[in-house]
Amino acid sequence: KQEVTQIPAALSVPEGENLVLNCSFTDSAIYNLQWFRQDPGKGLTSLLLIQSSQREQTSGRLNASLDKSSGRSTLYIAASQPGDSATYLCAPGDGGSQGNLIFGKGTKLSVKP
Amino acid sequence: NAGVTQTPKFQVLKTGQSMTLQCAQDMNHNSMYWYRQDPGMGLRLIYYSASEGTTDKGEVPNGYNVSRLNKREFSLRLESAAPSQTSVYFCASIPLTGENYGYTFGSGTRLTVV
Numbered sequence: 101k102q103e104v105t106q107i108p109a110a111l112s113v114p115e116g117e118n119l120v121l122n123c124s125f126t127d128s129a130i131y132n133l134q135w136f137r138q139d140p141g142k143g144l145t146s147l148l149l150i151q152s153s154q155r156e157q158t159s160g161r162l163n164a165s166l167d168k169s170s171g172r173s174t175l176y177i178a179a180s181q182p183g184d185s186a187t188y189l190c191a192p193g194d195g196g197s198q199g200n201l202i203f204g205k206g207t208k209l210s211v212k213p
Numbered sequence: 214n215a216g217v218t219q220t221p222k223f224q225v226l227k228t229g230q231s232m233t234l235q236c237a238q239d240m241n242h243n244s245m246y247w248y249r250q251d252p253g254m255g256l257r258l259i260y261y262s263a264s265e266g267t268t269d270k271g272e273v274p275n276g277y278n279v280s281r282l283n284k285r286e287f288s289l290r291l292e293s294a295a296p297s298q299t300s301v302y303f304c305a306s307i308p309l310t311g312e313n314y315g316y317t318f319g320s321g322t323r324l325t326v327v
Contacts, residue, residue: 104255134316143217143303143318189256200246200271201316203256
């Protein structure tokens with residue numbers, strides 16, 4: 101059974117800092133991996149999708165990397181802003197008939213002005 | 214606006230009562246999902262529907278039933294609510310099963326069972 105761990109559980113940084121969120125998963129046989137953002141009281145918004153054959157994916161100030169063999173992914177946020185404050189969730193997908201995602205518990209990020 | 218719509222947004226039930234959570238998407242997606250989110254547990258899959266006319270159990274299906282009414286709508290029913298079902302419920306959809314991308318989530322239903 102796939103298990104996903106996100107470290108740290110919570111992170112508080114001053115505005116402008118670069119930061120890294122970590123995700124590890126136990127089963128390396130994944131189809132892809134996604135990073136989501138969840139704002140308080142809201143649903144999830146997809147940020148980045150990395151296919152299993154890719155090493156990284158970039159969108160604006162966000163960069164996600166994937167090391168499938170070691171079961172790790174990182175989300176790098178450059179020049180953090182207060183608007184980045186949210187919970188970030190990592191979710192490997194198995195691409196099977198379920199099309200299911202297994203979610204980590206998330207990292208709650210707070211960016212202080 | 215295109216997306217996934219969940220109703221109601223909030224609900225309080227008494228133990229033993231029943232209710233149906235509604236979900237509708239207008240993106241012509243094939244697959245739809247129901248997740249629950251609990252503090253310290255992350256999101257867990259309750260039921261999913263890979264395509265219209267099919268439904269299957271996820272990780273935590275006990276105490277729930279689902280109906281894929283048509284391609285747009287996927288409802289979740291609690292027949293006899295229990296306090297353990299207090300949670301935030303999210304509906305999601307994707308264009309094609311097996312691709313694992315293009316997920317769109319609803320804004321959630323916050324359910325409290327007393």
